[in-house]
Amino acid sequence: MSPARKILVVGGLALAAFGMLYGLHYALFVEHQTLDGMGGSLTNAFVHAAERDIPQSHVAVDAYSRRKYVYVRQVDVHSHWIGLAMLLIVFGVVFDRVAFAERTRVLIAIALLVGSILFPLGVLLQASIRGPIPSALAITGSALVIVSLLFTTWGFVRQDG
Amino acid sequence: MATPSTSANLGAAFAPMSARRVLIFGGIALIVGGMLFGDLFAVFVLHQNGGQTGEALLAASRAVAMGNPLAVKESFAQIGGLLEDHGTKVDTHVHMTDAGYLALLLALLQPYVALSTKSKRQLAWLFVAGGVLLPTGIFLIHYVGLAYSFSSVIGWASVLADSAGTLLILVLIVEAWGLWKYLREKVPVCEPELPPDRSWERRVLLSGGSLLILLGFLHGAWYAAVDLYEHEARETRILNSILDSATDGQGGSTMAVADYGSLAAERAVKIAAHSHLIEFGLLAILLSFVQSYVYLADAWKRRWVIVLLAGSLLLPVFVLLELKMGLLAGGMADLGGLMVIAALMAMLVGVLRQTGSLDATNGVRP
Numbered sequence: 001m002s003p004a005r006k007i008l009v010v011g012g013l014a015l016a017a018f019g020m021l022y023g024l025h026y027a028l029f030v031e032h033q034t035l036d037g038m039g040g041s042l043t044n045a046f047v048h049a050a051e052r053d054i055p056q057s058h059v060a061v062d063a064y065s066r067r068k069y070v071y072v073r074q075v076d077v078h079s080h081w082i083g084l085a086m087l088l089i090v091f092g093v094v095f096d097r098v099a100f101a102e103r104t105r106v107l108i109a110i111a112l113l114v115g116s117i118l119f120p121l122g123v124l125l126q127a128s129i130r131g132p133i134p135s136a137l138a139i140t141g142s143a144l145v146i147v148s149l150l151f152t153t154w155g156f157v158r159q160d161g
Numbered sequence: 162m163a164t165p166s167t168s169a170n171l172g173a174a175f176a177p178m179s180a181r182r183v184l185i186f187g188g189i190a191l192i193v194g195g196m197l198f199g200d201l202f203a204v205f206v207l208h209q210n211g212g213q214t215g216e217a218l219l220a221a222s223r224a225v226a227m228g229n230p231l232a233v234k235e236s237f238a239q240i241g242g243l244l245e246d247h248g249t250k251v252d253t254h255v256h257m258t259d260a261g262y263l264a265l266l267l268a269l270l271q272p273y274v275a276l277s278t279k280s281k282r283q284l285a286w287l288f289v290a291g292g293v294l295l296p297t298g299i300f301l302i303h304y305v306g307l308a309y310s311f312s313s314v315i316g317w318a319s320v321l322a323d324s325a326g327t328l329l330i331l332v333l334i335v336e337a338w339g340l341w342k343y344l345r346e347k348v349p350v351c352e353p354e355l356p357p358d359r360s361w362e363r364r365v366l367l368s369g370g371s372l373l374i375l376l377g378f379l380h381g382a383w384y385a386a387v388d389l390y391e392h393e394a395r396e397t398r399i400l401n402s403i404l405d406s407a408t409d410g411q412g413g414s415t416m417a418v419a420d421y422g423s424l425a426a427e428r429a430v431k432i433a434a435h436s437h438l439i440e441f442g443l444l445a446i447l448l449s450f451v452q453s454y455v456y457l458a459d460a461w462k463r464r465w466v467i468v469l470l471a472g473s474l475l476l477p478v479f480v481l482l483e484l485k486m487g488l489l490a491g492g493m494a495d496l497g498g499l500m501v502i503a504a505l506m507a508m509l510v511g512v513l514r515q516t517g518s519l520d521a522t523n524g525v526r527p
Contacts, residue, residue, distance in 0.1 A: 001273065001344070006344060009270070009273075009340065010340070010341075010344070013333070013336075013337045013340065014337070016263075016333060017330065017333055017334055017337060020326065020329065020330045020333065021330060023326070024323065024326055024327060024330065027319075027322075027323060027326070028315075028323060032314045032315065033314070036314075039237065039241050042237065042400075043233065043234060043237040045400065045404060046221050046222075046224070046225055046233045046236075046237065046404065047230045047233050047234065049225045049404040049407060049408050050224060050225045050227075050228050050229055050230040050232075050233050051228070051230055052228065052408060054404070054405075054408060057404050058401060058404075061397060061400045061401055061404070062397070064400070065393065065396065065397040065400075068393070068396075069393060072393075079255075079436075082259065083259075083439060083440075083443075086259075086262055086263065086266060086443060087374065087439075087443060089266050089269075089270070090266060090269075090443060090446050090447060091446075093266075093269045093270070093450065094367065094446070094449075094450070097367065138385075142378070142381075142382050142385075145378060146375070146378050146379065146382060149371065149374060149375045149378060150375060152371055153368065153371040153372055153375050156364075156367050156368045156371050157368050
């Protein structure tokens with residue numbers, strides 16, 4: 001197995017296992033509580049409004065929005081880590097068909113792996129850290145994935161020709 | 162018609178009841194099952210569920226206008242049930258197809274997993290069983306609820322789903338350990354690798370699949386940059402608007418509830434287009450590996466590849482157009498899904514014919 005394929009297959013399997021463990025932990029210890037919190041905030045917003053307590057109603061809507069902001073990112077992280085892991089493993093099986101020199105293939109594989117780790121990690125950190133660093137991580141990670149995907153597709157097409 | 166591939170390599174790589182055979186059959190069957198479920202959900206549940214949720218939200222806003230907190234709570238209990246119904250069905254679809262993708266992936270990795278043939282076969286069966294039980298558990302969550310549960314939060318269906326998820330993780334860890342052994346001990350490949358295949362079908366599926374994934378990522382990046390934060394801010398604005406309209410007595414909450422429904426639909430179609438482009442791309446690449454096992458005439462193999470790729474593009478494109486074209490686009494998207502399912506079924510039949518041919522040649526008794 002070539003070095004590029006090893007990077008993708010081993011990295012992909014590790015990322016898949018990590019993504020699944022994260023999902024299991026999330027399903028057991030976080031998701032139900034988060035969903036209850038979101039539903040509770042929204043219900044409270046309407047109940048306060050029915051009681052004509054408008055300021056509290058808006059506070060509850062804000063609480064709902066904050067909880068949903070976190071929830072969306074936490075769920076996205078789980079699905080993106082596993083999805084990207086599967087992509088890494090699939091490419092790992094077939095990467096020798098990407099028509100570039102092995103050194104270039106290794107660079108593409110590293111970029112794909114690093115991007116696959118950083119992009120969801122940045123999204124996850126958005127839920128807990130304020131400031132530009134989490135978004136910068138997510139953007140850098142997704143850019144790495146997109147650029148390496150461009151090269152991979154180009155490599156497959158070159159092989160076809 | 163193409164002759165059945167009866168080379169020793171193909172036969173050895175696809176031995177009767179081997180881990181690879183179990184994973185390829187199980188994987189394709191799980192993907193077909195998950196996609197069929199998704200199509201049925203889109204046709205019979207999705208829009209009806211959205212409509213009922215909108216009606217319940219409208220009822221909640223009317224209860225607010227009447228100053229009736231009890232009726233608000235009843236409406237939200239109903240909305241909670243509808244959202245759980247919707248969410249668990251989407252998760253059933255996603256987890257069943259994803260388990261199928263993982264099964265196909267593991268089938269590709271079998272030559273590099275340094276475990277005994279018997280262990281690999283048992284792991285394959287366990288993985289397929291987990292792949293069936295996980296979505297089954299998720300599907301049942303809405304119907305079983307907390308009946309006879311030991312916990313006030315988690316019901317028995319969740320326990321089933323979580324146990325099946327744990328089983329999948331354990332299988333994956335053991336497979337990774339086998340792979341690690343192969344890489345570390347530099348043992349020879351444990352079973353024949355996939356037969357080399359430079360066919361038109363394989364090349365088109367590889368290139369087409371990569372292109373679909375790239376399109377999906379670009380669309381996702383566009384969504385994250387342009388729509389995600391705007392949608393979140395708009396949702397908060399609309400919710401405040403519903404509440405303000407309901408309490409000021411001027412009756413504007415119906416329009417605000419309609420806006421909320423439109424936002425939910427806009428968000429749903431954009432995320433669905435993104436995820437389906439990537440999933441179909443992945444599926445196309447995975448299916449490129451099993452083409453040497455598909456025992457169909459070359460012309461038919463090519464036709465099914467074209468049907469699969471066309472359906473893979475048709476579904477997300479028309480899902481996106483649903484907001485502008487309504488039911489017509491919804492119908493076209495469903496047609497795209499059916500094209501993918503039909504192509505998958507045809508390939509599954511081709512693989513079945515190949516196994517029958519190989520087994521008959523090798524004198525394997527049923």
